[in-house]
Amino acid sequence: MTALDETGRTDPAPPDTLVATLAGAAYTDPAAFTREQESILERRWMCAVRSADLDAPGRFATVDIGRESVLVVRGRDGALRAFLNSCRHRGALICTEAQGAVRRNLQCPYHAWTYGLDGALVAAPNLSSLGDIDRTRYGLIGVASREWLGYLWVCLADEPPSFTETVIGAVTTRLGSPEQIDRYGVADLAMAHRETYEVAANWKLIVENFMECYHCATIHPELTEVLPEFADGLAAQYYVGHGAEFGSEIEGFTVDGSSGFAPLPDLTADQDRRYYAITINPTVFVNLVPDHVIVHRMFPTAVDRTVVVCDWLYHPDVIASGGDTRGGVELFHRVNVQDFDACERTQPGMSSRAYASGGVLVPAEHHIAQFHDWINEMCADG
Amino acid sequence: MTALDETGRTDPAPPDTLVATLAGAAYTDPAAFTREQESILERRWMCAVRSADLDAPGRFATVDIGRESVLVVRGRDGALRAFLNSCRHRGALICTEAQGAVRRNLQCPYHAWTYGLDGALVAAPNLSSLGDIDRTRYGLIGVASREWLGYLWVCLADEPPSFTETVIGAVTTRLGSPEQIDRYGVADLAMAHRETYEVAANWKLIVENFMECYHCATIHPELTEVLPEFADGLAAQYYVGHGAEFGSEIEGFTVDGSSGFAPLPDLTADQDRRYYAITINPTVFVNLVPDHVIVHRMFPTAVDRTVVVCDWLYHPDVIASGGDTRGGVELFHRVNVQDFDACERTQPGMSSRAYASGGVLVPAEHHIAQFHDWINEMCADG
């Protein structure tokens, strides 16, 4: 770290040195969060469920997206579908467990209205003679969905934005070309570990934290050991296409820099020994290293509460052969804990009069202003 | 359960097959609950306390009715009286325990203002020479009350509705004649058991659940064993005067159908071997079977929280002789738990956009629409 030089000023004070952030109320006002639920969380593509978690017909998961409980189920045809998790009869939740399996149909446990795995109403007690009930009209209400990177993404908007532009486009913009992500074969990886974090902070603080590395020297000793350039404070996301390079003594992306596994088979030479971080607005982070991929999904639950689910994905051969992934998992788990601690101590400061009109972004953080602009734009649309 | 017949339609789609429910917000919006507190819970007759719980002068109970703490106390004259539980001096609660006893007077434990069991101010420290204090004006504020069925019913309205019409009338309408309930001698029964349930659901969901039996086949295996017609989905409340008949193998209203006790002495033959359920709006259910009576009192505490107190009442001789009432108690305790579980899984569905304009009532539930009309009418009055 370099202190402000007291004497030797070299630059003539560029007017754009410090850029304003959002105001504090954006992180503390329940009305602001409601606006974001309506205009962002319930209108944009959200990464809901890892496809491989539901590996057979009848397997289902429930997940909270915005203010909705969404039910994802694998159909007899092998496809994943998403529905609002509410019976069309009297509104009970169809499924309450986070994950489970049904044999043939989805049956409401209150009055036994029964839906096919495609959502159509297939049976309702005592209604045999009432042929006028339109089974489609009273089927479960579908939610737009799309599989990509081995996850089912859902969108609660009536007219979802383009998946290609808003999701795939975010990755392409960050990595420089659409083929880069394909080489990691993310959809075919196997899960080594999943960790769920309950963070007492507004979700935007978590995004902003992920977007910059100005904090890395202060709170991430293990990560800056592996990626020395992070100690300089520039985020991997600052330059298009740039991946932070491993230190010369570092053998792998592990907590102590010891060797990991062979690089994923299709990587190019310039993807080896590098870490790429990608933010997909609003709630997904993808982290690429040569031998594994880390995916964060956020589920904001209140203006000051966010659940973060983090998956560590390796080549299936590594998992099948019982490879020891603990060194890799431990590295980013520590990074997560360090980051979420920082977000939690920032949350209370958001309500101070000192932050009423916001704080400032230093040059290494200026790209966060684009995220703030995006938030304002989305909420203005509502 | 009969599935919707896919081919053999017999009815030409009567337009009133499915009837709309209340909108979801009626079950989730705190403002709707406040309206119900003002227009229903604090204006209608509410069943507050079992009279026999307060069996001597000075015995008192406190109970929350709407947003008020109500103090019920038995006077030296043997009568029960109800008051707002707030000292006229500086407002402290006079009594804080749910039940207790005082010797002679009700004394505020803060500054010792002292009230007779009839509520009149009888003493206040240091005020001996201040004869201008009107003891009646500064007496505890009385609440309208009326004993019936062995309970004290209270009404917080300035001008209570007719008890005869709104409470006794509800029972008469259900049973077909005013003498029917009298034969059970409810006020003279003895309590075998009391159970208190904290239910995470709006109180109206609990009423609706109690009003219909369309769910019985799905969630009440023991009850439908005892009352086979319940498996068909028609509620005992659907026809005026109808009581559901015990199955031919059933000996008593017990969890396994084994024999209970002798029928209550004044029952007619057509009341034997039958179960009658009665809803008294807004918050009371009465269940009549030959050898006992089950009384539910609800105390809604928030838009999504309701306390339900359930008393099992038997002939005093059964209790005095140590009769084993466990089989009867266990049956309806299981029914309660099954019902409240269903209500709790329905509550979250009320906030889904799938339920924004409500769900539907099948023919066996159409009488619930009358309850919805009543709710709307009461709240419109406010």
Next chain:
Amino acid sequence: MTALDETGRTDPAPPDTLVATLAGAAYTDPAAFTREQESILERRWMCAVRSADLDAPGRFATVDIGRESVLVVRGRDGALRAFLNSCRHRGALICTEAQGAVRRNLQCPYHAWTYGLDGALVAAPNLSSLGDIDRTRYGLIGVASREWLGYLWVCLADEPPSFTETVIGAVTTRLGSPEQIDRYGVADLAMAHRETYEVAANWKLIVENFMECYHCATIHPELTEVLPEFADGLAAQYYVGHGAEFGSEIEGFTVDGSSGFAPLPDLTADQDRRYYAITINPTVFVNLVPDHVIVHRMFPTAVDRTVVVCDWLYHPDVIASGGDTRGGVELFHRVNVQDFDACERTQPGMSSRAYASGGVLVPAEHHIAQFHDWINEMCADG
């Protein structure tokens, strides 16, 4: 206690016998509390930290004043200073512990922006060449502060009211002359004990309780034993300059009336064997007895929640020689518990319709009306 005399009326009902209190909503409405935060808690002088708790440069404390986290730190020059506890960069709390120590500077643990103990920005990573950052402009935001009675008082107002008038003046008005408090040498006393109470009541109920002694006979048996005139119900604060005298058998201000310690050295004879209670609006109580001083600081956290910190202060020689202060500490600890229990049972009564337009003050409580007027005046100013 004297009961209202039923027959022998002597006074012709003076119209001012009973005076109205504030309305119940003043104690239950979150909007009323917000108004008080803005107009009182964040605008008046609040007693924040005992100076001796921070006995060396770099020692700091954090304390919640109104809705702000305030950071108090002792500088290298020995002075205490108060700041808003929020980093000027991205708003994180600078310090999170209630008390602690730093070596040289205050450093934000998120991105390492570093401030001197005087609040000036002294370093920020990567900003060496950016001399245009005004270190004063981006220093920690200072809060007005003033040491008195051995405590640091802070005021969040942009233009604080006169400390002399509003704080020292309150003590002078109560005791009759400005020299009275000086003789206790409060700033030089040592702390024997500190107790923190979490009270489920509005802070104004705690003030009102402290201002009157009409409740003493009812709830304070130990205190009225020591101070017999308290049994008559007149508060020590009722007459300017009056201190309640110890009972003739009482040797000291202890839980059983046994002897305490020698009077503080500069007391006058008329200050010996007397108890003086002083309310300093809005949140401080000072209690003076011959051999010790008890200071209450309140920290209101919600409309129905207040944290009270109580310090027992004795002559340093008593503490240094290991004198047994338990008898003195126990007396007021019991008084505190008795008072806060009373306040907690009063809080629920505030929301009763019986208290909607408030209660009444008897003559011994009439001075509480001045507090109510002050509250109304302060909030009207906002």
